[in-house]
Structures are given as structure tokens and as C-alpha cells.
Amino acid sequence: xxxxxxxxxxxxxxxxxxxxxxxxxxxxxxxxxxxxxxxxxxxxxxxxxxxxxxxxxxxxxxxxxxxxxxxxxxxxxxxxxxxxxxxxxxxxxxxxxxxxxxxxxxxxxxxxxxxxxxxxxxxxxxxxxxxxxxxxxxxxxxxxxxxxxxxxxxxxxxxxxxxxxxxxxxxxxxxxxxxxxxxxxxxxxxxxxxxxxxxxxxxxxxxxxxxxxxxx
Numbered sequence: 001x002x003x004x005x006x007x008x009x010x011x012x013x014x015x016x017x018x019x020x021x022x023x024x025x026x027x028x029x030x031x032x033x034x035x036x037x038x039x040x041x042x043x044x045x046x047x048x049x050x051x052x053x054x055x056x057x058x059x060x061x062x063x064x065x066x067x068x069x070x071x072x073x074x075x076x077x078x079x080x081x082x083x084x085x086x087x088x089x090x091x092x093x094x095x096x097x098x099x100x101x102x103x104x105x106x107x108x109x110x111x112x113x114x115x116x117x118x119x120x121x122x123x124x125x126x127x128x129x130x131x132x133x134x135x136x137x138x139x140x141x142x143x144x145x146x147x148x149x150x151x152x153x154x155x156x157x158x159x160x161x162x163x164x165x166x167x168x169x170x171x172x173x174x175x176x177x178x179x180x181x182x183x184x185x186x187x188x189x190x191x192x193x194x195x196x197x198x199x200x201x202x203x204x205x206x207x208x209x210x211x212x213x214x215x216x
Contacts, residue, residue: 016095050088
């Protein structure tokens with residue numbers, strides 16, 4: 001079954017390079033981001049996990065936990081962390097889930113139910129395990145992105161999307177290319193009277209497109 005926006009994400013128990021976790025308990029009351037990768041010791045993925053490590057302060061500012069998942073062992077993850085930290089120039093403090101049995105990959109609909117890892121496998125055997133899932137404190141999926149193996153993810157966009165989600169949770173929406181500090185949109189379901197009472201003065205660009213300063 002496909003995992004859709006606002007679905008409760010699967011709960012699972014898994015080993016990581018930092019010990020066993022129960023996913024929903026690990027999330028707790030935080031926002032969370034699950035980054036998936038098809039294999040350890042691969043070039044694009046190493047640069048991406050390096051980028052995640054470099055953004056540690058940004059995740060913390062946003063009350064967000066980050067966790068990786070790769071279909072290799074926890075011991076391999078520990079060894080891979082050395083390469084990640086060399087590329088990033090900083091420590092990689094986030095855990096990486098060991099998904100050797102593909103349970104997490106299949107639960108998040110990244111691989112079909114019949115998928116398996118053959119002997120002598122390559123990253124192509126788990127190529128679709130390359131997604132980002134942003135999860136709210138309510139354990140619901142708020143956003144997902146899936147990339148091909150050859151295109152590195154833009155983590156400035158992941159941060160921007162996270163900011164948009166956390167801002168829209170206050171009852172507004174964000175326009176195209178929005179960044180923190182810019183005006184937001186009043187949802188069409190809110191009347192002009194209620195919009196003024198809740199948000200203050202707004203600009204009616206169109207009857208259905210009303211811009212207002214972002215709520216604090």
C-alpha cells in the first residue's frame with residue numbers, strides 16, 4: 001500500500017549504528033526526517049550524508065531529528081561514518097538504520113514486496129531506496145521526495161520545505177519559492193473577516209489569493 005501525505009508512518013523496531021530504536025518512540029514530540037540510501041560506500045550518498053551532518057545546527061534549531069536508512073549492516077554504517085565525516089569535515093551524529101532485510105524500505109513503499117538483495121548486489125538492486133520523508137510530531141507523513149541515483153539531493157530545499165511545513169502548521173500556506181521572512185497565503189477556507197481577526201491586515205492580490213505576514 002502506498003504511503004500518502006497525512007498517513008501515520010509505519011512504526012518499527014530496528015538496529016542502527018547507535019543501537020536499537022523503536023521509531024515512533026525515537027521521534028517523540030519532535031519533527032523527524034528519514035533519509036534513505038541504496039547502499040553504503042557509494043559516492044553520491046556519501047556527499048549527501050555529509051551535507052546532513054553539516055546541517056546539524058539547522059536541524060536542532062527546527063526541533064527536528066534526522067535519521068538515515070541504508071540496506072547494509074550497522075557495522076558497515078559505523079565504518080561508512082568515517083568516510084562521511086571526512087567528506088563533511090564534521091561529525092555525523094545522526095543514527096543510520098540497518099535495513100538488511102528491507103523491512104523499513106518496503107514499509108515506506110520504497111521497494112516492492114517481492115524485492116530482495118542478491119549475492120554480489122550493486123546499488124542498482126535497491127535503487128528506489130533513495131527518498132526523503134518529513135514526519136510531524138503527530139507521526140504523520142508531511143512531505144516526501146524521491147530522487148534517482150545520479151542526482152544529489154538539494155538540502156537547502158529540504159530545509160526550505162521543512163520551514164514551510166512548520167510555518168503552514170500555524171494555519172497558513174506558503175507560495176512558490178517561499179523562504180522564511182516572506183509573506184504567506186491565507187487559505188481560501190478562511191473568510192476575510194476571520195483572516196483579519198487572526199492575522200491582521202492582508203493584501204488581496206486576487207479574491208482567492210490573499211497575502212499576509214507570516215505568523216510568529
